[in-house]
Amino acid sequence: MSINRNENGGFPNDGTTRHIGEDEAAPLLGNATVATRAKGAPFTACVFNLMNAIMGSGILGLAFAMANTGIVGFCILLLLVCSLAGFSIHLLLKLCDQTGINSYEDLGEKALRKPGKILVGLTILTQNIGAMSSYLFILKSELPATISSFLSPGSMVSAWYEDGRLLLILVTVCVVLPLALLPRIGFLSYTSSLSFFFMLYFMVVVIVKKFTIPCPLLQNRTLGDDLFQVSNCSASECTPKAFVISSKSAYAIPTMAFSFLCHTAILPIYCELDRPTKKRMQRVANTGLCLSFLIYLLSALFGYLTFYSRVDSELLLNYDTWAPQDVLVMTVRLxxxxxxxxxxxxxxFPARKALTTVLFDGRPFSWLVHVSVTVGILLVVVLMAIFIPDIRNVFGIVGSTTSTCLLFVFPGMFYLKISNRPLCSSEAVGAMILLVFGLIVGTLSFCVIIITWAQSS
Structure with missing residues (x-):
């Protein structure tokens, strides 16, 4: 095994290729660097962080995707997207191991020079600002109703906690900002472990509610002092379908791509992994993807088998309609x-890193820059969440472009540009398939969203 190291013991960042054994067990950092490096995050903490990066609000839309592709069609597509996500992570880790580069932006510079670095940085920044804005928009819309349901159900008197904008500002200042100011992503493993168990609880509740909400769907209605039930669903609709093809099916793959997108966090997590090797980080990625795949599949399956063709694009809205004031539904919303x-x-974290790389590339760490960029990004995100009335279409367009680029297009393109493997090798062919698949999916998704947007206007 021959490895080129720079004078500090680390791998050179000038693109010099280093050759390693087939087990790919050489560390990301040189031995001299590892010797003085603080102990990194343990394996379990990195899995939790990765799963927190993977799983978010996307889980709420997967039952809708299954309703518009069918059970078998959904399983095939979900497995395909998960496998491609795992393969693209493998390519990124392979390039990091081959070049000594440990940044997505620097891989862009290695492949496409300075414009590539700026392109990747702006893509990460746009994608993550869009995702954060959509998440905070959910908090602004849902948190007041959730708190009210616990504190004063049915009260006609408005309270301060029913103002979504005020709650959003309080949550951002008191919770999000202190966590975002942490200098290392490994410190977020504690909140990430909580998020994992919350998602697990969501999956369990979806499975349980399948056996408590009958089909045909019965909705509680009140007329005066009388409570009665009405059905908005016929018995014929209570049959699962193996395959479904419709205009809404085009949203399935973008939803899945958004649900498995963790590539902006994969390299920062790799850098902070204890004993960082490509093989060890690949195990972190495979574990996180497999657990996420299982939770996604079970949640989507039982959500679909509960509401069938009546599944809403946001699954929780179905439970709000058909099981209002249900304790399990209230807790799972929270x-x-x-x-x-x-x-x-x-x-x-990767959004701040991308902006810092674009604006302050090469400068040493500064708390002033760190705090300023953190506050600036959060300010933009909060303002967008507060003042944009409907961000679904806007970020649908952003997601169909940036998500597919980060998940499929960039890893395939960078591997073909940087790797010294022949084009006929299996990994090069896989990278080409990844690139073509990403371009096709991104273009089709973008066109469908634009056409649907125009028709609805």
Whole structure:
């Protein structure tokens, strides 16, 4: 095994190729660097952080995706997207191991020079600001109703906690900002572990409610002092379908791509992993993806088998309609919002890193820059969440472009540009498939969203 190291013991960042053994067990950092490096985050903490980066509000839309693709069609697509996400992570880690580069932005510079670094940085920044804004928009919309349901159900008197904008500012200042100011992503492992158990609880509640909400769907209605039930669903609709093809099916893959997007956090997590090697980090990625796949699949399956074709684009809205004031539904709404709240600082980390790389590349760490960039990004995100009345279409367009680029297009393109493997090798062919698949999916998704947006206008 021959490895080129720089004078500090680390791997050179000038693109010099280093050759390692087939087990790919060489560390990301040189031995001299590792010797003076603080102890990194343990394996379990990195898995929790990765799963928190993977799972977010996207889990609420997967039952809708299954309703518009069918059970078998959904399982095939979900497995395909999960496998491609795992393969693209493998390519990124392979490039890091080959070049000694440990930053997504620097890989862009290595492949496409300075414009590539700026392109990747702006793509990460746009994607993560869009995701954080959508998450805070959910908090602004849902948190007041959730708190009211626990404190004063049915009260006609408005209280201060029913103002979503005020709650959003309080949550951002008191929870999101302190977590976002942490200098290392490994410190977020504690909140990430809570988010994992919240998602697990969501999955359990979805499974349990399948056996308590009958089909045809019966909704409680009141008329005067009388309570009665009405059905908005016929018995014929209570049959699961293996395959479904409709205009809404085009949203399935973008929803899944958004649900598995963790590539902006994968390299920062890799850098802070204890004993960081490509093989060890690949195990972190595979564990996180497999657990996320299982939770996604079970949540989508039982959510679909509860509401069938009546599944809403946001699954919790179905439970609000058909099981209002249900204690399990109320608690799961709260846990989902806590998960979203804890996910925002994790998404903020690569967004801050991308902006710092674009504006202050090469400068030493400065707390003034760190705090200023953190507050600036959060200010933009909060203002967007407060003043944009409906961000679904706007960030649908952003997601269909930036998500597919970060998940499919960039890893495939960078591997083909940087790797010294022949084009006929299996990994190069896989990178080409990843690139073409990402371009096709991104273009089709963008066109469908634009056409749907125009028709609805």
């Amino acid at each position: 846990t989902i919002q806590l998960t979203v709240m804890f996910t925002v600082p994790l998404i903020h």
